[in-house]
Amino acid sequence: LTGHAWLVGAGPGDPGLLTLAARDALQQADVVLYDALIGPEVLSFARPGAELVPVGKRAGAHSMPQEEINRLLVARTAEGRRVVRLKGGDPFVFGRGGEEALALRAAGLPFTVIPGVTSAVAVPAAAGIPVTHRGLATRFTVITAADRAGEVPADLPGPAAAGTLVILMGAAALPALVERLLAAGWDPDTPAASIASGTLPGQQVVTAPLAGIAPAAAALPTPLITVVGPVATLAEQLGPGRYGP
Amino acid sequence: LTGHAWLVGAGPGDPGLLTLAARDALQQADVVLYDALIGPEVLSFARPGAELVPVGKRAGAHSMPQEEINRLLVARTAEGRRVVRLKGGDPFVFGRGGEEALALRAAGLPFTVIPGVTSAVAVPAAAGIPVTHRGLATRFTVITAADRAGEVPADLPGPAAAGTLVILMGAAALPALVERLLAAGWDPDTPAASIASGTLPGQQVVTAPLAGIAPAAAALPTPLITVVGPVATLAEQLGPGRYGP
Structure with a gap:
């Protein structure tokens, strides 16, 4: 055996x-x-x-x-x-x-x-969003919107420290997390995008400024992946429909 | 055409x-x-x-x-x-x-x-280091040791904000980056590991506290991937040789 x-x-x-x-x-x-x-x-x-x-x-x-x-x-x-x-x-x-x-x-x-292809990078890519991009983001940070006890995480990095922020598994906790990001120094107008069913035929993407992303994403099925940072503006030029196989 | x-x-x-x-x-x-x-x-x-x-x-x-x-x-x-x-x-x-x-x-x-399997996650994994792990890290941040002009990045997150820190493409710039991390509030005893040729037969891993990782990694071939955070202690239990295919 x-x-x-x-x-x-x-x-x-x-x-x-x-x-x-x-x-x-x-x-x-x-x-x-x-x-x-x-x-x-x-x-x-x-x-x-x-x-x-x-x-x-x-x-x-x-x-x-x-x-x-x-x-x-x-x-x-x-x-x-x-x-x-x-x-x-x-x-x-x-x-x-x-x-x-x-x-x-x-x-x-x-x-x-x-190891596998992580959704934290590939799902934004499928929406036309590179997590790093010259002039827009030279780093990225991956967090969850809530921990296993349902608590919104503390000690959130500000935009300069975080680079692109990728938020996994957020939906119910997204409004509270956005509040905390604004308190941590994020500009309410920071571009953001939420993606459901990323890389699948049923993929849905909504974009909004950070202050409005939680209500914009509320109607999407879970689990969501949300991207916050200037790179989110590239979704318009590079996605959707430009992702393969 | x-x-x-x-x-x-x-x-x-x-x-x-x-x-x-x-x-x-x-x-x-x-x-x-x-x-x-x-x-x-x-x-x-x-x-x-x-x-x-x-x-x-x-x-x-x-x-x-x-x-x-x-x-x-x-x-x-x-x-x-x-x-x-x-x-x-x-x-x-x-x-x-x-x-x-x-x-x-x-x-x-x-x-x-x-999209592909990113080295930022898979190379630590190949050394037995999960970038997130219950009780040790609930987020991770990916940076480069130097930008394209060779400058060490500013605005570095502290350990609570960053979670596990994964540093790509560092070798020459690693000593200066470590200095800057210590100034940003990282404990000099934070576990760290540097990996060369990750996932390949010639893979090499060195581990050391953060304050000593740059000299420990100096003899490794480039490019390096360096992981900083409590998860680096898992390398001893989970790697090497436990990575596949």
């Missing part, structure tokens, strides 16, 4: 943004533990007969607690199975992949991390 | 971290304009007979000015060729992809952006 686990990033949604290594891992897996946001086209790379187990992580819906995911991942691998833990975006960008890796490590089980 | 350009991220180096869409774009390209850091295994996806044009971007070496790359990209596409502009990491993370997209747009030429 030589089990092995792969912690795999599936990218932002478009199946073309799966990596070759992720595809290979899926094709040889006995078990696939996948987040709810993973689409059927990505899952179709798994071989017939593989055990496909949804483990949640859709915002607002019932999902398996992280401790239970860790337990299942360790148990299936310890049984000698080839287990793929398939996660949206990258496993180490708010994906709790580090916790799963530590659980496997503590159990003495071999594992491999396969 | 219906030319088309693809601005494609090749990922951090490991050919397995190429996306399916990037592979498909390469396989049908007439012309590939590639950065010097792109490896032969990645380039081997191009079809026999494709025109492969190195356009530089290796630190310290002679390389084609950006304006000339833009001109070549536009000219080849305007001739009706299928042109892939292949860039390390992601095209919009310090890749100047936005400038190339605007040049194509100004010329009225169709183009497609294919």
Whole structure:
């Protein structure tokens, strides 16, 4: 019995943004533990007969607690199975992949991390927004709109310190976060864009000045990705429809 | 004549971290304009007979000015060729992809952006360092150690504002940047790691407290990626050798 686990990033949604290594891992897996946001086209790379187990992580819906995911991942691998833990975006960008890796490590089980295309960069790109751009942004910062307890984060960087600010998983918490950004020195007229279903056929983009982005984004489905900074103005020239495959 | 350009991220180096869409774009390209850091295994996806044009971007070496790359990209596409502009990491993370997209747009030429696995996340991962991790970092910031004029960036965020700090393309400028981080409130004992040839067989990792990371990294080949923050301590438990494909 030589089990092995792969912690795999599936990218932002478009199946073309799966990596070759992720595809290979899926094709040889006995078990696939996948987040709810993973689409059927990505899952179709798994071989017939593989055990496909949804483990949640859709915002607002019932999902398996992280401790239970860790337990299942360790148990299936310890049984000698080839287990793929398939996660949206990258496993180490708010994906709790580090916790799963530590659980496997503590159990003495071999594992491999396969990074993915992070939604934090690719979803803005799909809306025509480069997170860095000469003359507009020479750095970027990635935060979540609320932590796991629902709290809006403190110690927010101002615009010079942050560069482009990319906000993941915000929707309910976006109004409170915007208030806090304005208090941290962000200009209310800073260009901003919110993107739902980024890289997928149903992608929706709204743009507004920072002070108005939360109401503008309120009607979009979740999860959202919001980009704040001068680069958001490029959405008009570079997107949408200029993103592929 | 219906030319088309693809601005494609090749990922951090490991050919397995190429996306399916990037592979498909390469396989049908007439012309590939590639950065010097792109490896032969990645380039081997191009079809026999494709025109492969190195356009530089290796630190310290002679390389084609950006304006000339833009001109070549536009000219080849305007001739009706299928042109892939292949860039390390992601095209919009310090890749100047936005400038190339605007040049194509100004010329009225169709183009497609294919995001890639960014080195800013995947190279730390390959060293066993998740950029976010429960209890250690709930955000991350990506900067360069020096701008294109060689200047160390100002307005650096402190540790609470930045979360994990990922520093790209630093080597010569790292000592001055570390000084400036200490002045911005970073603890000299903050864990840090520098990684050369991340995700490749020749990968090298050094770890040290922030105050000592520049001398520790001085012997590594460039370009470097340096990670600063409590997550860097995970390198000991989660890497190396636990990264795949």
